[in-house]
Amino acid sequence: MSNEYLYIKVDKNSMAKNKVVYLEDIAKLYSTDTDKINILKKQVVLTIKDNKPIKCVFSILKIIEIIHSIYPDVQVINLGESDFIIQYQPKKERQILKYLKIVMVSLIIFFGSAFAIMTFNEDASVEEVFKKIYELIMGSEKEGGTILEISYSIGIPIGIIVFYNHFSKVKLSNDPTPLKVQMRVYEEELDKTLIANASREDKIIDVD
Structure with a gap:
């Protein structure tokens, strides 16, 4: 039995940049024989024919089979996933569409968050709570906005920034x-x- 070892590590999910996926695109290889490593890195793992997004699920045994087809005596030790995914995205979307999506999502989040805060304030009767607190502390009814509302309005965005x-x-x-x-x-x-x-x-x- 050969005493030569090859260590391989594959992540659970790899994004392919080209239609021809080589072993070096999805795996990290280590061996004392650097010549073998350089040859193995250029072995084709997957050839994508269609020009559309795909997700292929591989078994590490398939990678070991590819390695043994070239070096049958090397002992492969897997340090990564036993099953993994190779993804391919044909090309990036146009920048204008990307910015439109960002604007739309931002508007949805902004108005959705504002609506959620307003409904919470209404359900919890925050205005009445502030009114009672003001009367207890100051001894008189509040007129218009007070430091409580101002602090509350400033505290919400600060709290969001700190939390996120x-x-x-x-x-x-x-x-x-x-x-x-x-x-x-x-x-x-x-x-x-x-x-x-x-x-x-x-x-x-x-x-x-």
Whole structure:
């Protein structure tokens, strides 16, 4: 048995930039024999024919099969995923469409958030609460706006900025924002579901 080892690590989800996907595009390889590594990196894993977005689910066994077809004696040690996804996006959308989407989403979030805050204030009778607090502290009925309403109005955006840890390009700390955390959780669950569905439908690209 050969004592030569090849270590391979593949991420759960890889984005292909070209229609011809090489091993180096989706995997990290390590071996003491750098010549073999350079040859293996240029091995074709997938050739995409259609000019449309696709997601292919692969088994690591297929990659090991490709490696052994060239170097049958090398011992492959997998340090990454056992099943993984290769995605392909034909081309970027036009910038005008991208900016239109940003504007539309921003408007929806802005008006949706404003509506949610207004309905909360109405349901919780915030105005009446402020009125009672003012009367208890000042001993008289309030007339017009007070420091309570002003503080409340300023506190809401400050609280949002602190919670999301992000304002324009400025970050309050190096920690990921709650939105980024939830996006990563969503992506992980989506990848697991795609792999599970492909396995159930026998669509994983695997060894024969």
